[in-house]
Amino acid sequence: MEFLVFLKDHGPELIRGSLTTIELTMLSAALAIIIAVIAGLMRLSTNRLVYGPATVYVEIFRGTSLLVQIYWIFFVLPLFGLTLEKFTAGFIAVGMNLGAYGAELVRGGIQSVPKGQWEAATALSMSPAIRMRRIIFPQALLNMLPPWGNLLIELLKGTALVALISVSDLMFMAKKINSTTYLSAQVFGIALVLYYLMSRGLITPFMRWLERLMARKVGKRL
Amino acid sequence: MKPTVFHYPAKLEGEDIPLVRFHEVTKRYGDLVVLDSLDLDVAEGEMVAIIGPSGSGKTTVLRMLMALEKINDGIIYVDGEPLTHMSRNGGLVWADEKHLRRQRLNIGMCFQHFNLFPHMTALENCIEAPVQVLGMSKADAIKRAEELLDMVGMLEKAHEHPSRLSGGQQQRVAIARSLAMRPKVMLFDEVTSALDPEVIGEVTTVIRKLVHKHNLTMLMVTHQMGFAKEISDRVCFFYDGKIEEQGPPDQIFGNPKSERTQQFLSAVLEAN
Numbered sequence: 001m002e003f004l005v006f007l008k009d010h011g012p013e014l015i016r017g018s019l020t021t022i023e024l025t026m027l028s029a030a031l032a033i034i035i036a037v038i039a040g041l042m043r044l045s046t047n048r049l050v051y052g053p054a055t056v057y058v059e060i061f062r063g064t065s066l067l068v069q070i071y072w073i074f075f076v077l078p079l080f081g082l083t084l085e086k087f088t089a090g091f092i093a094v095g096m097n098l099g100a101y102g103a104e105l106v107r108g109g110i111q112s113v114p115k116g117q118w119e120a121a122t123a124l125s126m127s128p129a130i131r132m133r134r135i136i137f138p139q140a141l142l143n144m145l146p147p148w149g150n151l152l153i154e155l156l157k158g159t160a161l162v163a164l165i166s167v168s169d170l171m172f173m174a175k176k177i178n179s180t181t182y183l184s185a186q187v188f189g190i191a192l193v194l195y196y197l198m199s200r201g202l203i204t205p206f207m208r209w210l211e212r213l214m215a216r217k218v219g220k221r222l
Numbered sequence: 223m224k225p226t227v228f229h230y231p232a233k234l235e236g237e238d239i240p241l242v243r244f245h246e247v248t249k250r251y252g253d254l255v256v257l258d259s260l261d262l263d264v265a266e267g268e269m270v271a272i273i274g275p276s277g278s279g280k281t282t283v284l285r286m287l288m289a290l291e292k293i294n295d296g297i298i299y300v301d302g303e304p305l306t307h308m309s310r311n312g313g314l315v316w317a318d319e320k321h322l323r324r325q326r327l328n329i330g331m332c333f334q335h336f337n338l339f340p341h342m343t344a345l346e347n348c349i350e351a352p353v354q355v356l357g358m359s360k361a362d363a364i365k366r367a368e369e370l371l372d373m374v375g376m377l378e379k380a381h382e383h384p385s386r387l388s389g390g391q392q393q394r395v396a397i398a399r400s401l402a403m404r405p406k407v408m409l410f411d412e413v414t415s416a417l418d419p420e421v422i423g424e425v426t427t428v429i430r431k432l433v434h435k436h437n438l439t440m441l442m443v444t445h446q447m448g449f450a451k452e453i454s455d456r457v458c459f460f461y462d463g464k465i466e467e468q469g470p471p472d473q474i475f476g477n478p479k480s481e482r483t484q485q486f487l488s489a490v491l492e493a494n
């Protein structure tokens with residue numbers, strides 16, 4: 001009974017927080033994917049001026065804490081004249097961080113395409129760009145999808161850190177409700193369940209669907 | 223850094239220039255000399271069989287001609303034009319990637335493990351390069367691909383993905399895919415070695431057709447001595463990155479001069 005009252009009073013806030021978390025996740029994911037593809041391809045270049053910057057990027061973002069990166073983008077960049085709104089700063093930090101991990105997935109996925117595929121494409125006089133776009137990348141994508149599913153779940157969980165720069169996501173709302181009601185078990189319990197539902201109820205089925213779709217496109221049956 | 227200038231002829235001219243010429247071609251991997259100043263001419267319409275022990279450089283010859291890798295020394299000409307080099311300010315320098323890509327249009331290659339694109343159907347495999355590289359319209363490319371798939375007996379499976387095809391069927395599609403680019407020279411690297419014995423015939427039948435009906439210029443690395451004897455105009459026996467002995471199939475198989483050729487052939491015969 002008490003719990004129902006709690007839900008009635010605070011449910012809407014938690015739902016608004018969840019929607020913000022979903023929005024953050026989607027924007028960060030889009031950014032992470034773009035960064036991952038670009039940095040992953042750059043990492044495969046044999047030109048130092050191309051793979052060098054990408055390697056530095058991947059090293060910095062994988063080698064330091066996401067929370068520190070969020071603080072840097074939100075608190076330190078303004079000192080250099082670049083001020084971002086907290087929501088924007090949040091999704092950019094998460095996207096850049098997970099993009100660095102994604103770059104390694106892209107690189108590994110491309111390298112996992114057998115040498116014979118590269119050679120067959122080359123023997124047909126394909127340019128490196130056509131070969132990558134039409135032959136190598138589609139196969140790499142299929143290999144990469146399962147680890148990308150895990151990465152997107154990491155990304156969703158990572159978004160909880162933006163509560164620390166006061167973006168009103170699910171975690172922020174939960175903390176706010178906790179500080180006024182002191183019903184820690186209820187509020188953080190619900191937050192746990194909601195995060196679980198978002199990862200296992202939204203991301204995992206979506207990725208499974210995508211894997212099946214892609215597999216069908218390449219004539220494979222899973 | 224100034225590019226090295228070479229003093230080979232910038233063009234082969236005359237009545238009977240070979241379609242393919244290897245001139246003093248050397249290929250090294252580190253200290254290992256894989257092709258040792260190789261000379262080899264192939265005339266238009268000729269079918270050359272390449273035989274020899276494992277590691278003697280047979281695959282490497284084809285890979286150099288396909289420009290999948292760079293040679294260290296010497297020069298290769300195709301149809302009188304340098305493949306490995308290009309003209310710059312009156313001399314020859316090493317070819318750049320663009321020149322190589324243009325020259326590759328003259329050459330088609332089939333591999334031991336087929337290397338079909340698994341995410342495309344048989345037909346899509348055959349139209350991909352004509353559309354993307356040659357800029358053919360999709361309709362024209364499909365027409366050409368269907369003719370070729372028909373020729374190799376794979377038209378019925380045109381809409382299957384490679385994973386649904388047997389090895390022999392995949393190899394026949396791979397041959398059609400190469401031919402769709404209308405190469406002047408076709409290279410076959412042990413195209414039947416990965417096949418079950420009962421389907422080898424499907425592939426050799428197609429190659430036989432190319433020889434008898436289409437008079438294509440071909441280099442074929444093979445371990446099928448009987449097929450080489452039947453089909454080729456000339457047999458080259460490779461040993462240690464060099465041609466140890468070459469000649470008409472009757473001579474090489476019937477009366478080999480080199481002791482190494484004799485040893486190799488008797489070892490192969492014993493194994494069969």
Ligand SMILES: Nc1ncnc2c1ncn2[C@@H]1O[C@H](COP(=O)(O)OP(=O)(O)O)[C@@H](O)[C@H]1O
Nearest residue numbers: 251254256274275276277278279280281282283
């Ligand atoms: N990428 C490579 N790196 C180093 N050695 C190689 C490479 N490719 C081929 N070789 C060596 O070159 C020699 C000739 O190889 P190959 O032409 O494939 O022989 P064959 O086809 O006659 O069996 C072998 O000793 C092989 O180990």
Ligand SMILES: [Mg+2]
Nearest residue numbers: 280281282412
């Ligand atoms: Mg070989």
